[in-house]
Amino acid sequence: MNITQALDTLDATDSVLTEQSKAELDQKGYTLLPGLIGDEWLESLRRRLEKLWEEEGSLAGMEEGGEPGTRRLAALVDKGQEFDRIYTHPKILALVYKVIGRDFKLSVLNARDALPGQGHQELHTDSSDEYDGRFHACNTIWLLDDFTEENGCTRLVPGTHRAKLPGDVLKDVMAPHPEEEHLVAPAGTVAVFNSNIWHGGTINQTKGQKRRALHCYFTARENRQYLDQREYIRNETWERISPAARYILDVELS
Numbered sequence: 001m002n003i004t005q006a007l008d009t010l011d012a013t014d015s016v017l018t019e020q021s022k023a024e025l026d027q028k029g030y031t032l033l034p035g036l037i038g039d040e041w042l043e044s045l046r047r048r049l050e051k052l053w054e055e056e057g058s059l060a061g062m063e064e065g066g067e068p069g070t071r072r073l074a075a076l077v078d079k080g081q082e083f084d085r086i087y088t089h090p091k092i093l094a095l096v097y098k099v100i101g102r103d104f105k106l107s108v109l110n111a112r113d114a115l116p117g118q119g120h121q122e123l124h125t126d127s128s129d130e131y132d133g134r135f136h137a138c139n140t141i142w143l144l145d146d147f148t149e150e151n152g153c154t155r156l157v158p159g160t161h162r163a164k165l166p167g168d169v170l171k172d173v174m175a176p177h178p179e180e181e182h183l184v185a186p187a188g189t190v191a192v193f194n195s196n197i198w199h200g201g202t203i204n205q206t207k208g209q210k211r212r213a214l215h216c217y218f219t220a221r222e223n224r225q226y227l228d229q230r231e232y233i234r235n236e237t238w239e240r241i242s243p244a245a246r247y248i249l250d251v252e253l254s
């Protein structure tokens with residue numbers, strides 16, 4: 001198996017993409033896919049996350065270290081069949097391939113919910129290297145609740161995916177940026193963004209509204225995965241998923 005075969009098998013070809021999403025991803029550094037998660041799937045994802053939060057308690061998200069002020073979950077590839085369709089979704093994979101432009105794999109699949117009064121993050125990129133003529137990673141945020149101005153939507157600064165790293169040029173990475181755009185969109189939307197774009201979570205100003213999202217992050221194949229999927233993969237997951245999915249996870253038998 002190679003990336004071309006994996007993408008072909010999963011129908012992740014250019015023909016599933018619109019000209020608009022390709023152009024936005026290239027020019028702004030992000031694009032939105034409204035309604036990608038159907039109602040039934042959305043409900044099953046929410047149910048699964050709540051069950052995992054209940055079961056894992058204070059250990060939730062600890063595979064990746066957690067984040068104060070948020071509920072996190074990590075290593076989701078192995079925590080439910082509901083997640084199989086996330087990292088193998090044809091439109092997502094086709095867009096990720098547009099950004100990275102070469103062989104890639106999943107790095108992490110996790111969840112994040114900013115708690116009331118919390119969740120503000122510095123403007124950052126998800127790539128430690130600034131743009132050097134090609135891109136090395138691509139992230140996606142799956143909105144499981146409506147994202148509003150009040151409940152901690154993501155902020156993104158369009159066009160910064162070809163800029164320097166925010167910490168190198170901004171005086172205050174926590175401050176609002178004059179050009180930032182807010183990811184206000186209904187549950188079921190997926191945002192695909194170049195990992196070099198400046199972005200960050202904002203504060204959940206509501207008294208108790210949830211702001212649950214999945215992050216499905218892909219990296220060029222030569223990079224290390226943030227979470228070593230081989231270390232976590234369970235037999236039942238490995239046997240359930242397709243050879244193409246195993247390729248995307250980089251858990252094929254060598």
Ligand SMILES: O=C(O)CCC(=O)C(=O)O
Pocket residue numbers: 112121141152153154155199200201202213
């Ligand atoms: O969930 C969000 O709004 C963005 C989170 C993020 O950028 C991160 O955790 O690195």
